[in-house]
Amino acid sequence: xxxxxxxxxxxxxxxxxxxxxxxxxxxxxxxxxxxxxxxxxxxxxxxxxxxxxxxxxxxxxxxxxxxxxxxxxxxxxxxxxxxxxxxxxxxxxxxxxxxxxxxxxxxxxxxxxxxxxxxxxxxxxxxxxxxxxxxxxxxxxxxxxxxxxxxxxxxxxxxxxxxxxxxxxxxxxxxxxxxxxxxxxxxxxxxxxxxxxxxxxxxxxxxxxxxxxxxxxxxxxxxxxxxxxxxxxxxxxxxxxxxxxxxxxxxxxxxxxxxxxxxxxxxxxxxxxxxxxxxxxxxxxxxxxxxxxxxxxxxxxxxxxxxxxxxxxxxxxxxxxxxxxxxxxxxxxxxxxxxxxxxxxxxxxxxxxxxxxxxxxxxxxxxxxxxxxxxxxxxxxxxxxxxxxxxxxxxxxxxxxxxxxxxxxxxxxxxxxxxxxxx
Ligand code: HAM
Numbered sequence: 364x365x366x367x368x369x370x371x372x373x374x375x376x377x378x379x380x381x382x383x384x385x386x387x388x389x390x391x392x393x394x395x396x397x398x399x400x401x402x403x404x405x406x407x408x409x410x411x412x413x414x415x416x417x418x419x420x421x422x423x424x425x426x427x428x429x430x431x432x433x434x435x436x437x438x439x440x441x442x443x444x445x446x447x448x449x450x451x452x453x454x455x456x457x458x459x460x461x462x463x464x465x466x467x468x469x470x471x472x473x474x475x476x477x478x479x480x481x482x483x484x485x486x487x488x489x490x491x492x493x494x495x496x497x498x499x500x501x502x503x504x505x506x507x508x509x510x511x512x513x514x515x516x517x518x519x520x521x522x523x524x525x526x527x528x529x530x531x532x533x534x535x536x537x538x539x540x541x542x543x544x545x546x547x548x549x550x551x552x553x554x555x556x557x558x559x560x561x562x563x564x565x566x567x568x569x570x571x572x573x574x575x576x577x578x579x580x581x582x583x584x585x586x587x588x589x590x591x592x593x594x595x596x597x598x599x600x601x602x603x604x605x606x607x608x609x610x611x612x613x614x615x616x617x618x619x620x621x622x623x624x625x626x627x628x629x630x631x632x633x634x635x636x637x638x639x640x641x642x643x644x645x646x647x648x649x650x651x652x653x654x655x656x657x658x659x660x661x662x663x664x665x666x667x668x669x670x671x672x673x674x675x676x677x678x679x680x681x682x683x684x685x686x687x688x689x690x691x692x693x694x695x696x697x698x699x700x701x702x703x704x705x706x707x708x709x710x711x712x713x714x715x716x717x718x719x720x721x722x723x724x725x726x727x728x729x730x731x732x733x734x735x736x737x738x739x740x741x742x743x744x745x746x747x748x749x750x751x752x753x754x755x756x757x758x759x760x761x762x763x764x765x766x767x768x769x770x771x772x773x774x775x776x777x778x779x780x781x782x783x784x785x786x
Contacts, residue, residue, distance in 0.1 A: 368486075370476075370477065370484050372674075380691050382488075389468075389513065392512065392516065396509055398466040398468045400467070400469065403447040405471070406439060411447065414659060415624065415655060415658065417623025418563070419560050419623070420567060420622055422443070422621060424556065426475040427442055428440040441474065442475045443622065444469045444471075445622075445668055449495070453659060453660060453661035457496075458661075464502065466493075467493050467495070469490070469492075470488070470490040470491075472487070473486070473488070473672075480643065482641060482678045483643060487674050488672055489671065489673075490671055492669060494506060494667055494668060496664050496666070498653065498665045500601040500603075502667060503627070503628045506649065506669060507612070511632075514632065514679070517685065520683065521639075522634070522635055522646075523632070523633045524611065524613070524631075524632055525615045526602075526615070527586070527615055527630070528594055528598035528628060529620075529625050529627065530586055530594040530627065531594050531626050532626065534586070535566075535586075535626075537589050538586050538589035539565050542566065542583060543565050545579065547561065553571070554571065554574055567623075568583075569617070569619045585617065587616040597627050624654070625652055626653040626654060626665075630669070631646075631647065632647045634646060641678065649668050651665065651666070651667040653666075691742065692742035693723055693738075695745045695777070696722070696724070696737065696738035696746045698724075698725065698731060698749070699725065699734070699750070703751060704754060709724075715778055720781055731748065744784075745762060745784075747761050748760070759771070
C-alpha cells in the first residue's frame, strides 16, 4: 500500500463541507472589505522566495520544496503567498490601476518541509490578504480589524492579538548592531545557523527554534528601544486606531516574525486559553512590508497583509467546541420496488436534477427497508416509494421524513412540490 506523504492530509467528504463553509464565508467577508481575489501559480522561481522571504530565514534555508525542472530551472513550491502576490503586482503593473491601494486576497495550498505536529503540516492551505500601495496607519488598523472580524465571525472567543513594531530600515541598522554586540560573546554556544546569522541577519537569531531557550534570548535588546521617531509615531497611530475601534491587543516587544520582509507593524493572533494543551497557539500572522516591492524589482510602494491557515482555524474551532453549520442533505430519496419502477426512477432522477432538486436513489438492489435506512443516512427531507401502482396511476405519496406527513401528488409535480416547500 502506498501511504499519503508525511505532513499532508486528505480532506475527506465528511470534512470538506466545513472547508467549503469557511472558504465561502471568507469570500463573503472579502467583498465586505473590498478585497479582490488573485490566483498565482503553485510553483515559482526559487529566487523569488530566496530574495523575497529572505535567504537567512528558516523557511528558505530549511523548509522549501525546491527542485530542478526539465529545463534546469530551480523551482520552488510556494511556501507562502506574499512574495508571489507582490511578484504578480509588479509584473502586471498594478501600481497603474485606477483603484489604489490594490487590495488582494488569495486562498490555496502552501508547502513547507516542517516537523509534523497538530496544526503544522507540510502542505497547508493559506488564506491571506495583501493591501499594496498605501502607507497609512489606518490601513494597518483595517487589516488588524479584519483579522479579528474573520475569527469572531466563526464564533471564536479565546483570541489574543499580539502586535509589535519592527521599525523601518533606518531603525533596524542600529538595532542589528546592538544584537551583534549582545550575542557575540556567546555565539559559539549557538547553532551553526545562528553563528552565520549574527553577521548576515542577527534579528533571525531571535526566531531560532534550536536556541530559543538560551538565557541571552531573554535579555536581548528590544527593537522598541531603537525605533526612530517616524517608526514610533506610526506605531502610536496604529495603536490609537485600534483603541478607537475597541479592538483589544497586547504589545509584545519581542515579537519577531519568521520572514525577513517586515517593517513597522508586525502581528500574530494567538489562541488565548490557559487550558489549551496544543503546542501551536499562533493562528495567523502578518505585517507591513515597506521595501519588499523594490527588493523584487518593483516600484517604490509599500504593503501590508496577513495569512492564516484553514487547518489552524479548524483547530481553534475544535478547541472551542464550535460546530459549523452542516448543509449536506438530500431533498428527496427515491425508493423503488421492481425493475420497471427502477428504470423509471433513472429518468425521474435525471429530470429532477435538471430542476435543481438534490435527489438520489438506491443502486444496490436493497430491500425497501434498506432503502429507507439509506434515505435516513443521506439526511433526505422527503422520500417517495415508486412501484407498479405509482407508475399505473401516475401518482405518488411524498413523505416528509421529519414530520411523517404525507401528500399524494402527480409524478410530474414533484419538483414543484419540493421547491414550494423550500420557499
Ligand atoms: P507565516 O507566519 O509564515 O506568514 O504564516 C502565516 C500563517 O500560515 C500561520 O500563522 C499559520 O496559520 C499558517 N501556517 C504557516 N505554516 C504552517 C504549517 N506548516 N501548517 C499549517 N499552517 C501553517 C506568512 O506566510 C506571511 N506570508 C503572511 C503575510 C501576508 N505577511 C504579510 N502578508
